[in-house]
Amino acid sequence: MADQSNESAARRNSQDHVVIFDTTLRDGEQSPGASMTLSEKLQVAEVLDQMGVNIIEAGFPIASNGDFEAVHEISKLMKNAVVCGLSRAQFKDIDRAGEALAPAHRSRIHTFISTSPLHMKYKLQMEPGAVLEAVTASVERARRYTDDVEWSAEDATRTDHDFLCRCVEAAIKAGATTINIPDTVGYTVPEEYHDLFKMLIEKVPGGEDVTFSTHCHNDLGLAVANSLAGVRAGARQIECTINGMGERAGNAALEEVVMGMDTRQDVLPYWTDVDPVFITKASRLVSAVSGFPVQYNKAIVGQNAFAHESGIHQDGMLKNNQTYEIMTPESVGLRESSLVMGKHSGRHAFKEKLKDLGYELGDNAFQEAFQRFKDLADKKKQVFDEDLIALVDDEVSSVNDLIKLTSLTVYAGTGGPQKATVTLEVNGKDETREASGDGPVDATFNAIRAIVPHEARLPLYQVMAVTEGTDAQAEVMVRLEHDGLTATGRSADTDTMVASARAYISALNGLIARREKASDISLQAI
Ligand code: KIV
Numbered sequence: 001m002a003d004q005s006n007e008s009a010a011r012r013n014s015q016d017h018v019v020i021f022d023t024t025l026r027d028g029e030q031s032p033g034a035s036m037t038l039s040e041k042l043q044v045a046e047v048l049d050q051m052g053v054n055i056i057e058a059g060f061p062i063a064s065n066g067d068f069e070a071v072h073e074i075s076k077l078m079k080n081a082v083v084c085g086l087s088r089a090q091f092k093d094i095d096r097a098g099e100a101l102a103p104a105h106r107s108r109i110h111t112f113i114s115t116s117p118l119h120m121k122y123k124l125q126m127e128p129g130a131v132l133e134a135v136t137a138s139v140e141r142a143r144r145y146t147d148d149v150e151w152s153a154e155d156a157t158r159t160d161h162d163f164l165c166r167c168v169e170a171a172i173k174a175g176a177t178t179i180n181i182p183d184t185v186g187y188t189v190p191e192e193y194h195d196l197f198k199m200l201i202e203k204v205p206g207g208e209d210v211t212f213s214t215h216c217h218n219d220l221g222l223a224v225a226n227s228l229a230g231v232r233a234g235a236r237q238i239e240c241t242i243n244g245m246g247e248r249a250g251n252a253a254l255e256e257v258v259m260g261m262d263t264r265q266d267v268l269p270y271w272t273d274v275d276p277v278f279i280t281k282a283s284r285l286v287s288a289v290s291g292f293p294v295q296y297n298k299a300i301v302g303q304n305a306f307a308h309e310s311g312i313h314q315d316g317m318l319k320n321n322q323t324y325e326i327m328t329p330e331s332v333g334l335r336e337s338s339l340v341m342g343k344h345s346g347r348h349a350f351k352e353k354l355k356d357l358g359y360e361l362g363d364n365a366f367q368e369a370f371q372r373f374k375d376l377a378d379k380k381k382q383v384f385d386e387d388l389i390a391l392v393d394d395e396v397s398s399v400n401d402l403i404k405l406t407s408l409t410v411y412a413g414t415g416g417p418q419k420a421t422v423t424l425e426v427n428g429k430d431e432t433r434e435a436s437g438d439g440p441v442d443a444t445f446n447a448i449r450a451i452v453p454h455e456a457r458l459p460l461y462q463v464m465a466v467t468e469g470t471d472a473q474a475e476v477m478v479r480l481e482h483d484g485l486t487a488t489g490r491s492a493d494t495d496t497m498v499a500s501a502r503a504y505i506s507a508l509n510g511l512i513a514r515r516e517k518a519s520d521i522s523l524q525a526i
């Protein structure tokens with residue numbers, strides 16, 4: 001492995017550079033049930049910027065005020081990455097994207113229109129000639145706001161080749177600098193996608209002056225293979241998402257395309273600006289804020305991606321880890337604990353450990369986190385990095401909460417009915433209620449609802465074990481929805497009921513905050 005990377009460093013030149021365009025906050029957020037709050041989007045954007053992603057597609061500004069705000073705020077914040085906003089081929093979309101991106105030091109407008117016969121006839125109900133005119137008009141409009149304009153042919157892989165060439169030529173003539181060829185429905189296969197890029201790059205006048213881009217969906221599980229095939233044919237931008245999030249089966253996973261090129265320099269001699277060491281952090285953050293768990297055997301970021309169970313494999317690993325690992329866990333930011341945290345650890349070690357994990361807390365937040373760490377260490381033999389991340393994230397997000405859990409007692413078991421007694425601090429005052437329910441979780445949520453009456457729906461309740469063993473922290477995710485607003489709450493505790501109550505309360509606090517922001521109303525109105 002070391003030989004390969006030295007060789008690749010020597011070979012690095014600008015022709016082999018692949019731009020990484022992350023669309024977690026746009027296409028990724030289009031995954032059903034995956035909406036993120038503004039502050040969660042800002043957190044994700046900061047990690048993407050930090051890890052070296054070149055372009056961050058931050059949203060679709062015309063789609064909602066929330067998307068507009070996300071693009072606008074991320075534009076103010078980004079230090080390195082270009083911030084991109086999506087728009088259809090309509091002037092009002094493009095103008096809204098231009099407005100949202102105004103504060104960015106580097107901005108891109110990404111405008112798209114469908115070009116396949118199926119989409120033109122049924123979705124757009126437009127003749128090909130009108131689509132062609134819209135390509136020119138939309139790109140020209142976008143150029144009023146920025147000289148970095150990307151044009152996409154939606155459903156390109158099911159588009160007639162001659163027509164696709166004419167559209168691409170029109171987009172280039174109108175001023176597009178990046179041409180994206182999406183496999184919108186995940187239909188293509190690597191050889192076919194490769195040949196499509198070759199054909200476009202060779203045939204379209206002006207093709208040599210623009211960057212061609214891949215955008216692959218994973219309906220047949222080929223999104224990463226197709227993206228890399230596009231690069232081999234000359235594409236130099238890959239559109240992808242953290243954990244492969246996205247519409248239906250998702251998009252090409254950023255971590256997979258980056259590590260694919262990084263690991264197989266012998267056959268994929270391309271390079272990106274992404275520092276893979278941030279991959280694990282980004283994956284965990286996106287999973288946490290979106291409420292989408294990462295499948296255990298997911299490449300690069302799954303819990304089992306670097307785990308070895310069989311005796312033969314373990315024996316091989318002990319002799320030489322290259323026997324069963326083609327990349328090291330450290331290379332993607334999975335580190336063995338250098339400090340083992342337990343009940344004897346003091347403030348200094350705790351602070352150092354947090355620093356190591358990327359957290360710097362203010363004095364009050366640190367004191368509270370330390371106290372919770374001590375409480376956890378009393379209950380658990382070993383406190384893992386994952387426990388600490390869960391514990392600190394919970395603490396960081398709970399500082400401004402209106403509603404806090406004071407105590408919870410649950411009566412559960414086969415005897416029934418299950419009951420819960422909950423005391424909440426609401427606006428500084430303690431209130432207690434008892435409620436029964438269909439199981440202890442239902443009883444707990446009913447008791448919370450009795451103290452803070454509301455009509456929010458519960459579209460998601462999910463429990464995961466953060467670490468191993470029966471003393472593992474359970475991480476609970478709760479999503480609440482009311483009147484078109486959603487909020488996700490997350491909490492971890494060795495007691496699943498406590499984690500459930502805290503996650504529910506956190507979602508409720510989020511919903512109140514969003515609702516107050518949207519319509520300036522107070523707690524009682526929810
Ligand atoms: O999949 C797709 O075609 C898209 C476009 C909007 C680029 O996401």
Ligand code: ZN
Nearest residue numbers: 027182184215
């Ligand atoms: Zn897409």
